[in-house]
Amino acid sequence: MGIFTAGHQDASSNARLGTLYLDHGEVTTPVFMPVGTAGTVKGILHKHVAEIGYQIILGNTYHLYLRPGVEVLKHYGGLHPFSDWDRNLLTDSGGFQVFSLSGLRKIVEEGVHFQSHIDGSRHLFTPEKVLDIQQTIGSDISMVLDVCTEPKISFHAAKEAMEQTHRWAARSLDHRAALGEAFNGKLFGIVQGNFYEDLRAESAAFFNEQPFDGIAIGGLSVGETKEEYIHYLHYTAALTSMEKPRYVMGIGSPDYILEAVEAGIDMFDCVLATRMGRNGGLFTDDGVVQIKKVAHKFDTEPLDPNCPCIACQSYSRGYLHHLFRANEMLGPMLATIHNLTYFYTFMEEIRAAIATDSFAAYKRGYLERFYG
RNA sequence: GGAGAGGUUCCCGAGUUGGCCAAAGGGGGCAGACUGUAAAUCUGCUGGUUAUACCUUCGAAGGUUCGAAUCCUUCUCUCUCCA
Numbered sequence: 001m002g003i004f005t006a007g008h009q010d011a012s013s014n015a016r017l018g019t020l021y022l023d024h025g026e027v028t029t030p031v032f033m034p035v036g037t038a039g040t041v042k043g044i045l046h047k048h049v050a051e052i053g054y055q056i057i058l059g060n061t062y063h064l065y066l067r068p069g070v071e072v073l074k075h076y077g078g079l080h081p082f083s084d085w086d087r088n089l090l091t092d093s094g095g096f097q098v099f100s101l102s103g104l105r106k107i108v109e110e111g112v113h114f115q116s117h118i119d120g121s122r123h124l125f126t127p128e129k130v131l132d133i134q135q136t137i138g139s140d141i142s143m144v145l146d147v148c149t150e151p152k153i154s155f156h157a158a159k160e161a162m163e164q165t166h167r168w169a170a171r172s173l174d175h176r177a178a179l180g181e182a183f184n185g186k187l188f189g190i191v192q193g194n195f196y197e198d199l200r201a202e203s204a205a206f207f208n209e210q211p212f213d214g215i216a217i218g219g220l221s222v223g224e225t226k227e228e229y230i231h232y233l234h235y236t237a238a239l240t241s242m243e244k245p246r247y248v249m250g251i252g253s254p255d256y257i258l259e260a261v262e263a264g265i266d267m268f269d270c271v272l273a274t275r276m277g278r279n280g281g282l283f284t285d286d287g288v289v290q291i292k293k294v295a296h297k298f299d300t301e302p303l304d305p306n307c308p309c310i311a312c313q314s315y316s317r318g319y320l321h322h323l324f325r326a327n328e329m330l331g332p333m334l335a336t337i338h339n340l341t342y343f344y345t346f347m348e349e350i351r352a353a354i355a356t357d358s359f360a361a362y363k364r365g366y367l368e369r370f371y372g
Numbered sequence: 373g374g375a376g377a378g379g380u381u382c383c384c385g386a387g388u389u390g391g392c393c394a395a396a397g398g399g400g401g402c403a404g405a406c407u408g409u410a411a412a413u414c415u416g417c418u419g420g421u422u423a424u425a426c427c428u429u430c431g432a433a434g435g436u437u438c439g440a441a442u443c444c445u446u447c448u449c450u451c452u453c454c455a
Contacts, residue, residue, distance in 0.1 A: 037409050058408070096408045104410085117410040148408075190408090221407045229407095249408035256407065272407045279406065279413065294401085324412095332412045 003186055003213045004029075004245040004266075010353075012360035014237070014264035017351060020056075020245055022140045023185060024080070024088040027055040029245065029266040030354075032257065032347045033090060034274060034340055038063045039083045042274055043329075043336035046085040052309075052337075052344050055087050056140070058269050061133050062094035062101075062125070066116055070136045078138025088140040090269070093130045095146035095190065096250070099222055107147060107164065127168040128175040131187075139185050143216065144172040146190040151224040158194030162203050165192045173210060186213035188247060191236060194219055195228055204239035214245040217265075221250035230259050237263035254283070254346060254370055258363045261350055273343045277335035280324045283342040285369050289317075291335070296321035309341035310334065 007017035020027040034041045034049060037060040041049050049057060059079055068082075076082040079089060097114065098105060104115040111126030127145045134142035145168050147161040169189050176183045189212040193199030207215050217236050220229055233248065237260075240246055247267035248260045260268050273283065280292040284304045289296075291303075299317035307313075311320065311334035323331030353362035 033408095035409065042409080043412075060409075063409080090408095092408045097410090099408090101410070143408080146408095216408080218408070247408090252407045268408090270407050271409045271411085275406060275409065275411065275413080278411080281406080290404095327412080329412065335412095 006242070008355055010359040011357035013262045013363075015261045015350075015354045015359040016264055016266070017354050018245065018266050020088075020266075022056070022088045024086060024140055025055055027088060028351065030261045030347065030350060031056065031267050032273075032343050033058055033267060033269040034343075035060075035269050035271045036083070036085075037271075038067065039079055041336075041340075043278055043333045044274075044340065046083055048337060049340065050085070050087055052341050053348075054340070054344060056090060057085065057087070059089055059091045059137060059139070060094070060097075061091050061130055061137070061143075062097045062114065064091075064137055065094075065123070065125075065133050066118055070133055073136050073138075078136065080138050089138065090141040091134045091137055091139040091143065092249070093134070093143040093145045094125050095143065095148050095218065098146070099148035099150060102150075109164075109167075111145065111168075127171040131172055131175050131179075131183075135179075135182075135184060141186045141188055141214070143188050144169045144190055144212075146192055146218055148219050148222065149192070149194050150222050151195055151228065153194060155196055155199075158192075158196050158199055161194065162192045162199050165190065166203070166206050169207070169210060169212075173212070188212055188214040188216050188245075190216040190218040190249070191240065192219045193236070195224060195232055197232075197235060200232060200236045201239055204236055208239075208241040212244070214247055214267075215240050216247040216249050218249045220248060221252060221256070221270075226255075229256065233259055233265075234263045237265060255367060257346070258350070258366065261354075262359065262363060273339040274336050277339040278332040280331070280335065282320070282335055283339050285366075287370050287372065291317065291320045291331075292324045293321075303338060304342075307338065307341055307345070309338045311338040312341075 003021055005019050007019060009016045018029040020029060033056050034054060035058045039059060041057055073079060073082065080086060098112055101117055104117055106113045111124050114123050114125060125145060130145045131142055146165040149158060149161045176187055189207040189210055191203045191207050193203040220233060245266045248265045250270060251257055251260050251268040252270050253272055257268060280290060282289045282291050282303055289303065296317040301317055302312045303317055303320065304312050320331060320334060353359045
């Protein structure tokens with residue numbers, strides 16, 4: 001069986017349903033994947049992430065390599081048993097750290113020299129080594145090492161980053177071939193090209209031709225405007241093979257997710273839900289509620305009575321407000337549970353809308369409710 | 373009763389060779405940000421106004437001085453120690 005079967009195609013947009021077949025179970029798409037960078041979706045038990053319904057989460061090669069390190073991961077038989085997560089795991093390659101830790105790295109043909117953000121020690125990440133680490137982690141979906149760039153760089157610099165990404169992608173495929181049966185899980189390529197249509201087109205064409213199991217669109221949500229995001233998302237998605245699962249990396253807020261789904265994207269991940277939760281931003285259909293605001297001090301109502309999560313079912317807004325004011329760790333924990341529940345429900349609604357060919361109407365209505 | 377230390381802007385707390393002090397730094401409060409996680413984080417504001425200036429403010433009153441949170445006098449309150 002292949003990795004992916006496309007399901008119902010929405011009549012009102014490019015949105016589509018689908019199923020991913022991975023080593024730790026099937027995943028219904030479009031899917032939002034919570035991020036668990038360092039081997040933990042921050043502030044919540046993996047058991048509870050599964051209880052909410054999530055079938056797949058992320059881990060990060062760079063962070064897990066530095067801590068706890070491959071020896072530990074090997075010792076425990078990979079991240080699945082180590083972190084008590086028995087569903088699917090997708091690991092980013094460290095490509096995003098090429099962007100986010102740009103001050104601590106140097107790109108050479110062979111790979112990326114990183115200086116650890118923890119202790120300053122130096123490490124070389126090559127396309128091959130990054131795959132090996134992901135194998136040790138036990139990834140169900142490994143990502144190739146790519147060069148993620150910021151907006152407003154020159155065409156020349158963007159082209160160079162893209163070409164580097166392509167050369168590394170080719171080496172990644174070679175490495176997988178060399179490993180043969182020893183390679184477990186799937187491998188995705190990542191389209192780059194910064195904010196230049198020519199480059200995006202060239203990169204999409206390149207990855208369409210390569211035997212990757214899925215194609216990711218990278219280099220978005222790196223500080224560009226929403227208009228740029230929407231433009232390059234749709235532009236790139238339209239040029240990317242529909243045969244394979246398509247994944248936009250680093251997305252997003254509800255409006256960004258709706259755009260991605262509309263463009264026919266099957267997968268996306270984002271720290272926003274968990275990070276905003278930890279910072280007191282709680283998602284509801286009426287928009288983000290800043291629970292720290294004094295307005296909630298005497299609010300006995302639940303955050304969202306329709307939400308099935310424990311934060312909404314057992315506590316008042318006033319209690320959540322108190323937890324955040326008092327800096328109690330239960331606050332961020334409940335907020336994380338809530339936001340992940342919210343995003344899960346949100347994705348269920350999206351899939352239901354696609355199933356009934358009403359995605360466009362759903363999107364319109366949602367944006368009106370959420371952003372008023 | 374005696375000896376000593378000290379009262380600073382919402383709180384704690386710098387500042388006492390007088391001007392660069394509306395007064396450091398925390399905290400708290402307010403506002404904003406957060407999008408393949410260097411994030412339970414970060415940024416800005418936080419005496420008043422007819423606002424690139426002026427007014428009020430550093431326990432109280434008075435004094436010295438061109439000028440005082442800073443120096444002098446008296447008063448008052450708090451804390452510690454000795455009786």
